[in-house]
Amino acid sequence: MAGNPLPPIVLAAGVNATQLQGKSISTTAPTNGQVLAWVSGTSKWTPTNAGGGGGYNPGSVPVEVQFAFAVNGGNDVVFTNPPTNGNLLVAMSSSPNAQNPGSGWTRQVINSSGTDFKTVMTKVAGPGESATQSPITGSSGTGGITCWELSNAAAGFLAAAQQGQQTGNVTNSVLLPNVTNGIGLAGVFAENQNITAVYNGGTQDVLDNSGSRKIAAGHVDFSASPMVGILAKFAASTGYNCMAVLIGS
Numbered sequence: 001m002a003g004n005p006l007p008p009i010v011l012a013a014g015v016n017a018t019q020l021q022g023k024s025i026s027t028t029a030p031t032n033g034q035v036l037a038w039v040s041g042t043s044k045w046t047p048t049n050a051g052g053g054g055g056y057n058p059g060s061v062p063v064e065v066q067f068a069f070a071v072n073g074g075n076d077v078v079f080t081n082p083p084t085n086g087n088l089l090v091a092m093s094s095s096p097n098a099q100n101p102g103s104g105w106t107r108q109v110i111n112s113s114g115t116d117f118k119t120v121m122t123k124v125a126g127p128g129e130s131a132t133q134s135p136i137t138g139s140s141g142t143g144g145i146t147c148w149e150l151s152n153a154a155a156g157f158l159a160a161a162q163q164g165q166q167t168g169n170v171t172n173s174v175l176l177p178n179v180t181n182g183i184g185l186a187g188v189f190a191e192n193q194n195i196t197a198v199y200n201g202g203t204q205d206v207l208d209n210s211g212s213r214k215i216a217a218g219h220v221d222f223s224a225s226p227m228v229g230i231l232a233k234f235a236a237s238t239g240y241n242c243m244a245v246l247i248g249s
Contacts, residue, residue: 020045059180060249061221062088062153064203068133071211073141075102075134079149083125083133088153091135092243093119094189094213095143102134108157111241114165115191116143116213118241122157125149144213146187146206155248158182162243184228186244187217193238199231 018025023038023045030036030047037048065087068077075098083089091105099117101107104126111118121135133147186200194209195216202220220228228244 059182059222060152061181061223062150062183062247062249063221064183064205064219065149065151067149067205067217068147069206069208069215069217070143070145071208071213071215073143073212075136075138075145076132077135077145077147079131079133079147082131083129083149084151085125085127085129087125088150088156088247089123089125089133089135089147090150090157090185090245090247091121091123091133091145091147092185092187092189092217092245093117093121093136093143093145094215094241094243095119095136095145098136098138098143100137102137105135108245109160109162111162114241115239116165116189116241118162118189118243120157120160120162120243120245124156142212144189144211144215146185146215146217148185148205148219150183150247152249153183153247155181157245158248159246160244162241165239165241180222181249183219183221183247183249184244185217185219185247186228186230186242187215188230188232188240188242190214190232190234190238190240194235195232196235197233200229202228 026044026046028047034047036045039046066079068079070077094116096116099119101121105121105123108120195214198207198216200218202224204218207216216232218230
């Protein structure tokens with residue numbers, strides 16, 4: 001055959017390939033971004049939406065509606081709008097005095113090591129909720145609170161991770177496991193040194209150095225990343241606490 005190559009095969013206009021590797025190709029026209037995938041149920045190559053992230057399926061994720069925080073103690077946070085009936089409220093508190101949940105709130109986890117109580121609380125919003133929410137009781141003029149309102153969070157609280165109080169000019173993180181149908185919330189509370197930089201895998205909700213607790217917090221839904229974490233850098237050595245929570249839809 002050397003010196004006598006086979007002639008090229010030329011398809012006339014309007015002619016379509018009907019098989020690939022001896023297997024039929026679906027006659028369904030593809031849309032933008034689709035690829036051919038083998039479907040054993042029909043025994044055909046079929047236009048299919050391209051997968052991402054190594055095949056990870058985020059599922060149906062909860063959605064952040066609004067966020068509120070407090071940095072100078074007290075029991076309250078104030079949302080821009082009253083929470084919607086049926087939505088889930090999730091609060092993190094770091095306070096030397098407050099550890100008990102406010103009316104209608106459920107304490108999910110608590111860590112009492114170090115100066116502050118580290119507490120995570122949840123509440124399902126009812127009809128006629130106030131924009132002012134009181135996740136904890138017993139607080140003094142020192143402490144910090146972060147609070148999220150989430151929709152599509154019927155499964156509610158799934159898990160939490162906390163660090164006991166840390167010190168030193170270092171970067172630490174709290175991570176939660178790879179799951180679907182979730183949103184992760186994370187917060188850092190520092191006692192007396194400013195937080196100079198924050199890194200997280202999703203959306204930063206706050207970085208505030210104005211109060212008795214310097215706080216940074218963020219969230220990531222699992223369509224963006226299958227885990228939640230927050231990294232913080234401090235101006236100098238300080239006591240600090242870190243919390244992370246997983247909420248399901």
